[in-house]
Amino acid sequence: MKKSLGAVAVAAVMALSLSACGGGSSSSAESSKGGEINYWLWDANQLPAYQQCADDFTKANPDISVKITQRGWDDYWSTLTNGFVGGTAPDVFTNHLGRYGELAENKQLLAIDDAVKKDNIDLSQYNEGLADLWVGQDGKRYGLPKDWDTIGLFYNEAMLASGGVTEEQMKNLTWNPQDGGTYEQVIAHLSVDKNGKRGDEAGFDKNNVAVYGLGLNGGGDSSGQTEWSYLTNTTGWSHTDKNPWGTHYNYDDPKFQESMDWFAGLVEKGYMPKLETTVGASMADTFAAGKSAINAHGSWMTGQYTGYQGIDVGIAPTPVGPEGKRASMFNGLADSIWAGTKKKDASIKWVEYLASADCQDVVASKAVVFPALKASSDKAAAAFAAKNVDVSAFTEHVKNKSTFLYPITDNTAKVKGIMEPAMDAVVSGKAPASSLTQANEQVNALFK
């Protein structure tokens, strides 16, 4: 309860330490070759793979050791910011597309163009587009890609079987914002009320639904990464005027608003849970509890969905949209170097190693995420297959070039701050999608 003064005090102490330490860290920017590098990441599932990479790296470079620190996503960015200010940030850290623009602009990231040129790193060996994501607005490179993710439909095999929906049908779903295509038909058919009536039968009680055809994760805020972007972006709509570094958002486009009205309509029809019921238990856990038949989610969730006991899960590609193509957001992480590092050369070496086949093959073998290198991605798919998980729904997007990039712009945190409540209002049925026009004006005012 007594946070006010505390928060002010923290900010002030941080500010004081800024003035106290600022000079020290910048003046001693001489680069030594060896020593210990600090490396941060947020995903605990990936820690074992990267620990092995670090051990292998030290074996090859005995004068450099790597200390890995894993912090949960919630603390990661604030701790990192404190580190930048206080001069204790890690030399190398896992970076996110939604954050690095601001960090680069504030001169916290080391541009690595010279090193990439000098060490002849072939940027075409990465999956298409991933390397370009990490070139900032100033044209400089601030990271080397490490992994990627796309969206797919996780489904409960038993529920599909009892509804008579085949795997073949799931692979060939179509969607449009007017009647929802075969995607809506399947979702309706898989929705079952308390009396056992299906969503496409007469007398379906939409107020007493036992199983929803489609699970809901949330309103999706500015990106709708797993919630709606795999649908809205099949209509030819895109989040921004250009990507990366767009300066105009398009939430006022009638095409987009039509899609969002359709999406929110699923709740009204009783095919998708109400937004208010999704606060709390995670969408994946609700799926495991048998409350939804299909969940659209990211490839990084594969381990969790296929790991639930007593439930058989299949993965289908996202539906084909009105323009005859599928769509999936393509998000990628990279490793960046802090501008204030005192071990520049060693840090560059470590980043290049993380982006090399030596390390990415290790990551692939753990079957947790898809590494950025094309060759390593295939190895990861094979590692998933060895666990009896077919991940072609995710890799297909990359092979068929049906991906679009995570919207990279300035002010991403502020855009999210505006769009989160606006999207919640639409998905919960409190406001029509046309209300997004006003939110869009607020968003675009940030870029003036």
Place this chain on the structure above:
Amino acid sequence: MTTLAKNARSAPPQTGAPKPRGGYRRIGDLKIALFFIAPAMIGFIFFYVVPTIRGVYLSFTEYNILGDPTWVGMDNYTAIAKDPLFWNSLAVTGQYVLINIVLQTALALGLALLMHQVAKSTLIRGALLLPYLMSNVIAALLWFWMLDYQIGVVNQFIEWAGLPRVAFFGSEEWAIPTQAVINTWRHMGYTALLIFAGLQAIPGNIYEVAKLDGASAFQTFRKITIPLLRPVLVLVLVVTVIGSFQVFDTVAVTTQGGPVNATRVIQYYIYQRAFTESDFGYGSAIAVILFLILALVAFIQMKFLKGNESDLD
């Protein structure tokens, strides 16, 4: 009652400041006084005065913590005046404070009376404090899970009772009342303890006289207990209202401002602007406004409820 009355009689309550014996003190005491005050003073200056002044300074700047603050004058304040989310956060916080304080004070007063006159077992009195021993975050998460729409035990009971499930944290109507009640649950034992201490300070002979005069239990409560308890009640109100305005952790670990803007309380909005959106100048400006509001609220309470005077003299 009798034992307490005896206690009360043998140790008369120390209300009102003791009258100073001399008119002035020698200046030589100042050095020693400063020496003893120094530890508290240093902490106060470094952890309260300096941050507050710097916070006020930052409220007139644009500052994203990584760069240098740039002076923008009143820009933050004029922007706040036009910011619908700021006014929304005031309304939401007001709603929270109202529910929380009314419920908490009423329940705590009731509990204190019970502790004073019925529940004399230390065990029971101690048990009332148990929720307070839990951290705010744990209490919030505990209830977050128990009240969950899908898998919460409370909703299971509601369904067994034949009623529709309630989205305690998910619906805009329920989110703030739910959190206000959770924090009432956590704090009422502690508040009751403060009031209970105040009750014990009321001399028993006053009650005996009232009884002799034939006053009913309700009359005694209204005419004796409440007036004599007033200084303690005012103190409790000032402290709990300030605490209530600063609700943050419950929101931060559960709804994070949502659904839509239903729980975007003022402290959470400050946090969002400063730490999430790196707008420390704007966040500081809202913090300064909150500081002024709280100072005003405390002043009004002290002034009009005459919290610094006692009727016992």
